[in-house]
Amino acid sequence: xxxxxxxxxxxxADCGSLTAAAVExxxxxxxxxxxxxxxEKELGTALFIRSTRSLRLTDAGERYLIHCRRAxxxxxxxxxxxxxxxxxxxxxxxxxxxxxxxxxxxxxxxDDFLLAYPELKLRxxxxxxxxxxxxxxxxxxxxxxxxxxxxxxxxxxxNSRRVLCASPDYIAQFGDxxxxxxxxxxxxxxxxLDERTHDQWVFNKDGxxxxxxxxxxxxxxxxxxxxxxxxxxxxxxxxxxxxxxxDIETGRLVPLLTDYRGESADLYLVCPGREHVTPVILxxxxxxxxxxxxRLARVKHLMD
Numbered sequence: 001x002x003x004x005x006x007x008x009x010x011x012x013a014d015c016g017s018l019t020a021a022a023v024e025x026x027x028x029x030x031x032x033x034x035x036x037x038x039x040e041k042e043l044g045t046a047l048f049i050r051s052t053r054s055l056r057l058t059d060a061g062e063r064y065l066i067h068c069r070r071a072x073x074x075x076x077x078x079x080x081x082x083x084x085x086x087x088x089x090x091x092x093x094x095x096x097x098x099x100x101x102x103x104x105x106x107x108x109x110x111d112d113f114l115l116a117y118p119e120l121k122l123r124x125x126x127x128x129x130x131x132x133x134x135x136x137x138x139x140x141x142x143x144x145x146x147x148x149x150x151x152x153x154x155x156x157x158x159n160s161r162r163v164l165c166a167s168p169d170y171i172a173q174f175g176d177x178x179x180x181x182x183x184x185x186x187x188x189x190x191x192x193l194d195e196r197t198h199d200q201w202v203f204n205k206d207g208x209x210x211x212x213x214x215x216x217x218x219x220x221x222x223x224x225x226x227x228x229x230x231x232x233x234x235x236x237x238x239x240x241x242x243x244x245x246x247d248i249e250t251g252r253l254v255p256l257l258t259d260y261r262g263e264s265a266d267l268y269l270v271c272p273g274r275e276h277v278t279p280v281i282l283x284x285x286x287x288x289x290x291x292x293x294x295r296l297a298r299v300k301h302l303m304d
Contacts, residue, residue, distance in 0.1 A: 001039065001042050002035070002038070002039075003075075004035065005035045005036070005038055005039040005042075006039070006068055006071070006072060007025070007072065008021060008025060008032055008035045008036060008039075009036065009039055009047060009064075009065070009068060010065065010068055010069060010072065011024055011025060012032070012036060012048070012055065013057055013061070013065050016054070016055060016056070017055060018032050018033060018036065018055060019032075036048070043060075043064070045058070045060045046058050046060070046061070047060065047061035047064060048061055073274050076274065077274060077277055080277060080278065080279060080282060089117040089119065089120050089279060089280055089283065090117075090119035090120055091119075091120065091121065091280070092121040092122075092123060093120065093121070093122055093123070093139050093140065093280050093281075093284070094123040094125070094136075094137055094138050094139045094140075095110075095122060095123070095124055095125065095138075095139065095140055095141070095142075095284075096125040096126075096127075096131040096136070096138045096140070096141040096142070097124065097125070097126055097141070097142045098126075098127075098128055098142060098143075098144065098223065099126055099127055099128050099222045099223050099224045100222075100223045100224040100227055100239065100243045101142065101240070101242060101243055101267070102124070102126040102142075103126060103224055104224065104227075104243065104246075105242065105243065105245075105295070106142070106288075109287065109288065109291050110122060110124070112287075113283075113284065113287055117280075117283075120280065125138065127222070128191065128192060128193055128221060128222060128223050129221070130143065133272035134272065138272075139271070139276060139278075139281070140269060140270065140271050140276070140281050140284065141269075141270045142157075142267060142268070142269055142270075142288070143267070143268050143270050144193070144240070144265055144266070144267060144268075145264070145265075145266065145268070146266075146268060147268065147270055151272075151273065152270050152271065152272060152273070153270065153271045153272075153273060153274050153276070153277055154268040154269070154270045154271075155268060155269045155270075155285045155289075156266060156267070156268050157267050157268065157269050157285060157288045157289040157292055158242060158266060158267035158288075158289070158292035158293075158296070159266055159296075160240045160241050160242045160264075160265045160266060160267065160292075160296060161240070161241065161261060161262045161263060161264050161265050161266075161303075162201075162238050162239055162240055162241075162262030162263050162264075162265050163238070163239070163240075163241050163244060163248075163255050163258075163262050163303075164177070164201075164236060164237075164238050164255065164256045164257050164260075164262065165230060165236070165237050165238075165239070165244055165247070165248065165253040165254060165255055165256060166230060166233075166235070166236050166237070166253065166254060166256060167230060167231055167232070167233045167252065167253055167254070168251065168254060169233040170230075170233040170234070170235065170236075171254060171256075173233070174186060176256070177236075177256045177257055178257075179257075180203060180210055180212055180257065180260070183201070183212050183214050183236070184214070184215075186214075186235065186236050187215075187216060187217055187218075187234065187235035187236065188201070188214035188215060188216045188235055188236045188237075188238070189216055189218055189219075189226040189229045189230055189234065189235040189236060189237045190216040190218065190219040190220070190226065191219070191220055191221070191222065191223040191225070191226040192219070192220070192221040193223075197219060198238075199213065199214060199215075199216070200212070200213050200214075201214055201238045201262075201263070202262070202263035203257070203260040203261065203262060203263070204260065204261045204262075204263070205259065205260045205261065210260070214236075216235065217235075218234060218235065223239065223243070226239070227239060227243065227244065227247070230253060231247060231252050231253060236256070237253070238262065239265075240265035240267075241265075241296060241299055241302075241303055242265070242267070242292060242295060242296060245295050245296065245298055245299050248299055248302065249298060249299065255302055258302065267288075267292065269281070269284065269285045269288065
C-alpha cells in the first residue's frame with residue numbers, strides 16, 4: 001500500500017472528482033486512476049461508485065476515509081517529530097500553565113529550555129482558569145485531565161494523582177486522620193478549577209471509589225494559595241503529588257490516608273489543532289514529560 005495512493009484517495013473524496021484531485025496533486029488523470037485502482041485492489045473492495053458525470057464514496061469508502069484521514073494526520077505529526085531535531089527552534093510560543101505547577105515546578109524547567117534554545121521567545125500565562133486558545137492567542141496549554149473538546153490535540157506528559165496532606169502543626173493541633181469519615185471534622189482548603197470549586201474529593205481503595213463532600217472556611221481561585229494555606233497549618237489540602245513533591249520531601253506537608261489512592265491528576269499538553277503541533281511543541285512535550293518522571297520518582301515509594 002503506497003502513501004501517495006492514500007493521499008490521492010482523500011483528495012478524490014474531498015474534490016468529488018478524479019480529474020480535480022489529479023490537478024491538485026499535479027499528476028495526470030491516468031496516473032490518478034491507476035493509483036486509485038491499485039488501492040482498491042489492495043483493500044479488496046470498491047471505494048467509489050463511478051458514473052460518467054460523478055464519483056461518490058461507497059459505504060466501505062466512507063468508513064475507510066475516517067481511518068485514512070487519521071492515519072495521514074498521525075504520519076504528519078510523526079514527520080514533524082523527526083523534523084524537530086533538525087529544525088531551527090525560534091520564534092514566539094505562548095504557553096498557558098496552572099498556577100501551582102507553573103510557579104513552583106515549571107519555571108526552572110522553562111529557564112533550562114530557553115537556555116537550550118536561545119532564539120526562542122516565551123509568553124507565559126499562569127492561572128487555573130482555562131485559557132481560550134483563540135481569544136487569548138495561546139499556542140499550547142498544560143491542563144489537568146483529558147480535554148473534553150475532541151478537536152483539541154492532547155499529549156499526556158504526566159501520570160499523577162491527588163494526595164491528602166496537612167502540615168505537622170495542623171496534625172499536632174487537630175490530630176491524625178485514619179478514616180475518610182473524619183474529613184467531615186476538618187477544615188479542607190478549596191481551590192477552583194475553571195471556575196468550579198473543587199469541594200468533592202475522590203478516593204479509591206480495593207477497586208472501590210469513594211466520593212467525599214468536604215467543607216472549608218477558605219477558598220481561592222489559585223491552587224497555589226491552597227497549598228500555602230496548608231503549609232501554614234490552616235487545613236487539609238488535596239492536590240497532585242507533582243505539586244507537593246518538595247513540600248512532602250522537606251516535611252512541610254505530611255501525606256495522610258495513604259492506604260487510599262487519590263483521584264487522577266494526569267497532566268496533558270494541549271494544542272488547539274494538529275496544525276499547531278510544531279517542532280517547538282514536541283520538544284516542550286518531551287522535556288516536560290521527562291522532568292515530571294524524574295520529579296515523581298523522588299516520591300514513588302510513598303505513592304505506591
